[in-house]
Amino acid sequence: MIGRLPLIDSCDDCGACCMRTPVPPFEPGEETVRSVPAELLQPAHERIAADQHFDPLPCVWFDETARACRHYDLRPAACRRFEVGTDACRMARREVGIDI
Numbered sequence: 399m400i401g402r403l404p405l406i407d408s409c410d411d412c413g414a415c416c417m418r419t420p421v422p423p424f425e426p427g428e429e430t431v432r433s434v435p436a437e438l439l440q441p442a443h444e445r446i447a448a449d450q451h452f453d454p455l456p457c458v459w460f461d462e463t464a465r466a467c468r469h470y471d472l473r474p475a476a477c478r479r480f481e482v483g484t485d486a487c488r489m490a491r492r493e494v495g496i497d498i
């Protein structure tokens with residue numbers, strides 16, 4: 399845990415973790431298990447083809463206006479496991495310039 403920082407207990411109006419995850423981080427075959435439609439995967443395939451899948455870009459599924467995942471019900475397990483208020487959460491917030 400980093401220092402004695404205020405608690406963060408909500409993802410509302412944040413999305414910092416999604417701002418540095420350029421493609422939905424599916425495990426191999428997971429998109430098939432979740433029945434993700436091919437058209438929703440196309441933007442990720444295009445980013446991978448452009449060799450941008452490790453760049454610090456907002457996720458192709460992230461809605462920057464709503465600051466939320468466009469396909470929340472289909473999001474990968476890695477996104478489901480990412481916990482608000484953890485050190486990784488705070489680090490993501492610092493990286494995108496969200497205070498605390």
Ligand code: SF4
Binds near residue numbers: 458469474477
């Ligand atoms: S929650 Fe959605 S927008 Fe955020 S990284 Fe995961 S798939 Fe992308």
